[in-house]
Structure formats: C-alpha cells, structure tokens
Amino acid sequence: MTQSPRDDHALAARLARDAGRLLLEVREEVGFADADALRKAGDMRSHERLAAALAEHRPGDAVLSEEGKDDPARLDADRVWIVDPLDGTREFAEEGRADWAVHVALWRSGGLAAGAVALPARGVTLRTAPDGALVEPWDGSAGRALRVLEPAPGRLRVAVSRTRPPAFVEALADRVEAEVELVPIGSAGAKICAVLLGEVDAYVHAGGQYEWDSAAPVAVALAAGAHVSRVDGAAPRYNQEDPRLPDILVCHPVSASMLLTGIRDVGAVPPS
Incomplete structure (x- = not known):
C-alpha cells in the first residue's frame, strides 16, 4: 500500500512516543542500582519495539538502527528509517535526568522526509508535520507549532x-x-x-x-x-x-x- 507523506509524519511521532513510554516502564522495572543493566535493557527493548512496529507498518522499507545489523540493501532503497532507540544511554541510567531521547526519522529519495524526537522524561514529542514542525505533549493537551527562536542580541x-x-x-x-x-x-x-x-x-x-x-x-x-x-x-x-x-x-x-x-x-x- 502506498503511504502518504502525512502518514509518515504521524507514524514517526507515534513510534517515538510509544518507544519512549516503554523506556519509562523499563526504568521503573529495572531500577537504577545497576546502570549497565538498565542501559542494556533500554537499548534492546526499545530497538525491538521499533523494529517490530516498522516491520508491521512499513514492511517494504529499510531500517538503519544503532542497535541493529546494518543491511547494505538500504543503499539501494527508496525509503529508509533511521532510528536511535535510546539516545543518551548514560542519562537514561541516571535517576532524575531527563536529557535522553528516542529518534525516528525517514529518509526518502535522497533527503530526510519525516522525523520525531520523543523526550520521554519530559512527556513531549517534537516532530515534523506536512506544513512545518510541532511540539506534542503526551498528556492529551493540544500541540503547538514549533519555530526556532532568534537569540537575544549579544x-x-x-x-x-x-x-x-x-x-x-x-x-x-x-x-x-x-x-x-x-x-x-x-x-x-x-x-x-x-x-x-x-x-x-x-x-x-x-x-x-x-x-x-x-x-x-x-x-x-x-x-x-x-x-x-x-x-x-x-x-x-x-x-x-x-x-x-x-x-x-x-x-x-x-x-x-x-x-x-x-x-x-x-x-x-x-x-x-
């Protein structure tokens, strides 16, 4: 089935958010006593969740993941999902830190076509949309348009x-x-x-x-x-x-x- 660009934006956001929620559960289940065990569990479980979701929703697309095997077939593919199941493993394994993320991006026909970054500990996703970018809270409140701000002079x-x-x-x-x-x-x-x-x-x-x-x-x-x-x-x-x-x-x-x-x-x- 041919997917619309709008579908790709929404899928990237949903997968990043779902993997982020899973990582919050992993933090609760494993705890912070063994940082190495927590990092490994987070990396692998998030990777498995994302890989399964992409296989289900985009079975014809290639995937490049930090935690997966790099299949050279992606170089000839028209659509490649580039994902980092857990960006910031050090921070993920430190109690109280929120500066870690989940990355889901789509490369299509030579350039980035869609992307989402979930910040699970902050309960928010930043993502692309057909007409720009959005910030979406996880609490069900309305998202808002996202534009980079000009810095203060000097x-x-x-x-x-x-x-x-x-x-x-x-x-x-x-x-x-x-x-x-x-x-x-x-x-x-x-x-x-x-x-x-x-x-x-x-x-x-x-x-x-x-x-x-x-x-x-x-x-x-x-x-x-x-x-x-x-x-x-x-x-x-x-x-x-x-x-x-x-x-x-x-x-x-x-x-x-x-x-x-x-x-x-x-x-x-x-x-x-």
Whole structure:
C-alpha cells in the first residue's frame, strides 16, 4: 500500500512516543542500582519495539538502527528509517535526568522526509508535520507549532556534551561577537530539541557521531526553520555507505554565519 507523506509524519511521532513510554516502564522495572543493566535493557527493548512496529507498518522499507545489523540493501532503497532507540544511554541510567531521547526519522529519495524526537522524561514529542514542525505533549493537551527562536542580541547559549565537549568550543566562545554561555546537556537529540524549544541558541559538535544520532532531530530542526549544517557549512547527508556523521551545527539562521566563521577560524573544520 502506498503511504502518504502525512502518514509518515504521524507514524514517526507515534513510534517515538510509544518507544519512549516503554523506556519509562523499563526504568521503573529495572531500577537504577545497576546502570549497565538498565542501559542494556533500554537499548534492546526499545530497538525491538521499533523494529517490530516498522516491520508491521512499513514492511517494504529499510531500517538503519544503532542497535541493529546494518543491511547494505538500504543503499539501494527508496525509503529508509533511521532510528536511535535510546539516545543518551548514560542519562537514561541516571535517576532524575531527563536529557535522553528516542529518534525516528525517514529518509526518502535522497533527503530526510519525516522525523520525531520523543523526550520521554519530559512527556513531549517534537516532530515534523506536512506544513512545518510541532511540539506534542503526551498528556492529551493540544500541540503547538514549533519555530526556532532568534537569540537575544549579544548573547549566545551553546549546548555542549556533558562528558566530552569538543575542545574547540571554548576557543570558539572567545572568537564570536557575543557573550557565550556553554550549557552541558546529555543526548544529541536533547541538545537539538533545546535549541528548538528556545532553551539554548545553538548546538555545535565535532568529534564523533553517527547518522542515527542526528537524523530525526535534524529533520525536525529543518522543519522548524533552523539552520543545520556540518561544521564546514555543507549540508549533512544521510543513508550513506559509512554511517559516521561526526559533526553538526544547529542554530537560528541569523547566527549561522558568525558561528561557521568562528569554527573555521579556530581550525575546527576537518580537512576535505
């Protein structure tokens, strides 16, 4: 059966939310005493839930999942779901932390076509829609349109990794023409969502990620009007033979030129 784009947006959101609810149950069942056991249980059970749902609802589509076997047949497929069943396993296994996520994205005919990021501990999903992006609470209240906010003049809050912030970011903070505050946040999805929700103004990363770390939040960011690029300014590409996608910049378009210039000036752009 041919699926409409509208169906893909809705399915991505539903699968991310359902996997997120399962992860909250896993936290309750397993507890926090053994962090490694909790992380493993969360990764596997969320992966199994998403894989089963995609096999049921989109049996003809390929899947690239962090926890699954990479089938090279995806490279010839017209539709590929790129999923991270649990983005931010460290934070998931820490009691009280909410900066972890579930990512579900659809790549179709050369580009990202739909995406959803569930923030289960916050009870909300950020997702694409046919005419933009939405924030949907899980409590049944009405969702709202999502648009990236312009930063306050002279100030820039930049999301960075809690545990391994890129060394160049502090140098970057000294180069740009703004007062920069570095804000540690857990998962990549949580960082990009923080940009879209106006909690920070930018996310810049270089030093190691994969397609599943950014596909879904990038899909939502683009739908919300954000600038998204590699740190050299090029557009990120998905469903590549090598799924490594080590760097990313997400911000309001007004900040992009300043940040890309600063990144270049501190020598953080990898050689071509």
